[in-house]
Amino acid sequence: MNAIVGHGASVHIEACAKTFADGTLALAPATLDIARGETLVLLGPSGCGKTTMLRIIAGLEQPDAGGRVLFDGVDITAVPIEQRNVGMVFQSYALFPNMSVAENIGYGLKIRGVARAERAARVAELVALTNITGLEDRRIDQLSGGQRQRVALARAVAIRPGILLLDEPLTALDAALRDRLRGELNRLLRSLGITTIYVTHDQAEAMELGDRIVVMRKGAIVQIGTPREIYFKPQSRFVAEFVGAANIVEAPVADGRLMLPGGVLPLAEGDTHPAAVAMIRPETIAIVAAEGAALTGTIDSISFIGDRQRVIVGGASDKPLTIDAPNTVAVTIGDRVGLSVAPDAIRLLPEHD
Amino acid sequence: MRDRLIFTAQLLFTLLVAAFLVVPVVLSISAGVTVNYFRGISSGVTLQWVFQVFDLYADTILLSFLIAFATLAVTLLVGVPAAYALHVRGGLLSRIVEEIITLPLAIPGLAIALALLISYGGFGGFRRSWLFILVGHVVFTMPFMVRSVMAVFSTIDIKTLDEGAASLGAPPWRRFLDIIVPNAMPGILAGALMVVTLSLGEFNLTWMLHTPLTKTLPVGLADSYASMRLEVASAYTLIFFIMIVPLLVAMQFFADRGQKA
Numbered sequence: 001m002n003a004i005v006g007h008g009a010s011v012h013i014e015a016c017a018k019t020f021a022d023g024t025l026a027l028a029p030a031t032l033d034i035a036r037g038e039t040l041v042l043l044g045p046s047g048c049g050k051t052t053m054l055r056i057i058a059g060l061e062q063p064d065a066g067g068r069v070l071f072d073g074v075d076i077t078a079v080p081i082e083q084r085n086v087g088m089v090f091q092s093y094a095l096f097p098n099m100s101v102a103e104n105i106g107y108g109l110k111i112r113g114v115a116r117a118e119r120a121a122r123v124a125e126l127v128a129l130t131n132i133t134g135l136e137d138r139r140i141d142q143l144s145g146g147q148r149q150r151v152a153l154a155r156a157v158a159i160r161p162g163i164l165l166l167d168e169p170l171t172a173l174d175a176a177l178r179d180r181l182r183g184e185l186n187r188l189l190r191s192l193g194i195t196t197i198y199v200t201h202d203q204a205e206a207m208e209l210g211d212r213i214v215v216m217r218k219g220a221i222v223q224i225g226t227p228r229e230i231y232f233k234p235q236s237r238f239v240a241e242f243v244g245a246a247n248i249v250e251a252p253v254a255d256g257r258l259m260l261p262g263g264v265l266p267l268a269e270g271d272t273h274p275a276a277v278a279m280i281r282p283e284t285i286a287i288v289a290a291e292g293a294a295l296t297g298t299i300d301s302i303s304f305i306g307d308r309q310r311v312i313v314g315g316a317s318d319k320p321l322t323i324d325a326p327n328t329v330a331v332t333i334g335d336r337v338g339l340s341v342a343p344d345a346i347r348l349l350p351e352h353d
Numbered sequence: 354m355r356d357r358l359i360f361t362a363q364l365l366f367t368l369l370v371a372a373f374l375v376v377p378v379v380l381s382i383s384a385g386v387t388v389n390y391f392r393g394i395s396s397g398v399t400l401q402w403v404f405q406v407f408d409l410y411a412d413t414i415l416l417s418f419l420i421a422f423a424t425l426a427v428t429l430l431v432g433v434p435a436a437y438a439l440h441v442r443g444g445l446l447s448r449i450v451e452e453i454i455t456l457p458l459a460i461p462g463l464a465i466a467l468a469l470l471i472s473y474g475g476f477g478g479f480r481r482s483w484l485f486i487l488v489g490h491v492v493f494t495m496p497f498m499v500r501s502v503m504a505v506f507s508t509i510d511i512k513t514l515d516e517g518a519a520s521l522g523a524p525p526w527r528r529f530l531d532i533i534v535p536n537a538m539p540g541i542l543a544g545a546l547m548v549v550t551l552s553l554g555e556f557n558l559t560w561m562l563h564t565p566l567t568k569t570l571p572v573g574l575a576d577s578y579a580s581m582r583l584e585v586a587s588a589y590t591l592i593f594f595i596m597i598v599p600l601l602v603a604m605q606f607f608a609d610r611g612q613k614a
């Protein structure tokens with residue numbers, strides 16, 4: 001499988017900004033390093049500049065003056081996309097309607113002057129890899145959404161690109177298919193071991209696929225880190241709320257404890273701000289007996305989700321707290337319960353934003 | 354019962370309208386093969402008028418086809434890339450260019466011809482050659498090609514397809530030939546059909562631009578109506594029909610197939 005693609009190139013983006021002709025500042029100057037073979041996910045809400053960043057790396061968009069893009073240390077800012085050897089999967093797939101599936105996958109090789117027999121062998125290899133055997137002679141409009149997605153990926157990978165760029169490749173699919181393909185895509189990307197930049201606004205996708213995640217907001221990078229860092233150690237309220245569910249608690253701090261209306265929560269050592277905005281993930285709050293608990297509240301509502309239950313507890317904090325409890329915990333609406341949170345599960349955030 | 358009545362009335366009306374349109378065609382064609390039109394078909398059927406037309410006007414028929422296909426070639430070579438450029442660039446400038454290309458639709462053919470004569474009438478060799486008529490036909494038919502190709506571009510995401518091909522390493526000319534042209538084919542075929550039809554039948558402009566040595570079929574037809582027996586002119590119409598109908602059917606056939614593909 002190591003022959004499918006090489007390990008690809010490393011990418012360095014330096015002070016790349018993008019102002020569109022109409023004056024929109026789509027991307028503030030961004031600097032970013034992507035290691036050879038790494039999968040980097042650009043994550044952020046709609047309109048935050050993810051696609052713009054991807055298109056600058058691809059060569060479909062020129063950065064504003066001063067910005068530079070380097071592949072393997074070579075400045076390729078002025079090189080057009082057709083000479084950058086990037087594989088690209090577009091959100092709309094951009095499959096050629098005038099060609100069959102096999103012709104689509106083989107097009108990049110044809111351009112490179114690869115002989116017919118070798119091309120056919122390579123196409124067969126990718127058809128097998130992406131699980132679309134039997135569809136080679138179909139026209140594009142005879143494919144389902146999931147099949148199109150696979151053809152688009154096979155076509156992008158066929159040319160042994162230095163870098164694989166994917167712009168929300170799963171967004172056009174329905175939820176069930178998206179989940180299935182996400183796993184499949186993850187295994188495939190890992191087995192290819194190619195440098196990959198993956199754009200999405202779906203945090204679950206970002207967590208599963210990314211070696212590192214770049215969280216973006218309004219044209220700026222707000223945090224870069226591994227999925228665990230982004231999830232457990234968000235550096236801002238925005239990241240905390242965008243990635244996963246989060247309780248944001250605003251309360252004064254005294255003696256290393258968070259002073260809440262329903263009691264106190266001890267903080268980890270070193271967290272000594274006088275007042276704080278704190279993040280507590282729903283699954284880190286445990287429901288315990290009310291007697292002797294440092295923090296208590298009343299159960300407002302319970303939603304049974306299957307693998308867990310989501311419990312809303314009022315009176316404990318300034319706002320009702322959301323708790324993901326194991327599905328075996330017996331609770332009833334109106335119960336008075338105690339709550340406990342491990343000190344290192346409480347993350348203090350800067351006040352602003 | 355009421356539905357039946359409405360249906361019958363509609364059918365009758367349709368047939369009447371069709372007859373109104375078809376009868377002159379039939380009469381005209383039959384006049385072309387009658388010995389004496391004023392005595393009617395009873396005077397006998399003959400091909401002498403047809404042969405006479407061939408003797409007198411064979412070159413106009415050839416020239417018409419030459420000009421029609423030359424016009425097609427020019428509108429294809431210029432119009433398709435132009436439509437692509439206008440679509441991709443977008444913006445105000447493109448809109449203005451598009452309007453300018455479309456202008457000849459609204460301007461009478463005579464006015465276009467006059468403008469051409471005033472501007473280029475002085476270049477004797479050019480003025481006397483069939484290329485002068487070609488220029489007029491290109492100006493007149495270009496909007497049909499550009500518009501029908503642009504209409505296709507607006508229904509498919511041609512920009513992303515182009516970017517897709519670019520990401521696979523295709524240089525611009527390769528993308529144009531491999532991706533843009535095949536996907537614009539329905540529009541190109543529809544445009545080609547219009548261009549050829551319009552060029553073959555164009556009279557206004559051509560009449561102004563022609564010289565005795567550069568007559569096209571419609572100009573020759575006018576000529577024969579003015580100066581020959583009615584039977585000759587009708588035989589001319591007959592020839593026009595026989596040449597153009599199979600051509601149009603064939604082109605329509607290809608256009609339909611292009612549409613489906």
Ligand SMILES: Nc1ncnc2c1ncn2[C@@H]1O[C@H](COP(=O)(O)OP(=O)(O)OP(=O)(O)O)[C@@H](O)[C@H]1O
Nearest residue numbers: 020022024026045046047048049050051052053201
């Ligand atoms: N060609 C353009 N001209 C002007 N503004 C543009 C252009 N392309 C994008 N923008 C603007 O730049 C900003 C960033 O757009 P971009 O497409 O990068 O966002 P995104 O993060 O990919 O969003 P989405 O998740 O919706 O795809 C948006 O405000 C968008 O409106």
Ligand SMILES: [Mg+2]
Nearest residue numbers: 050051052167
């Ligand atoms: Mg986008």
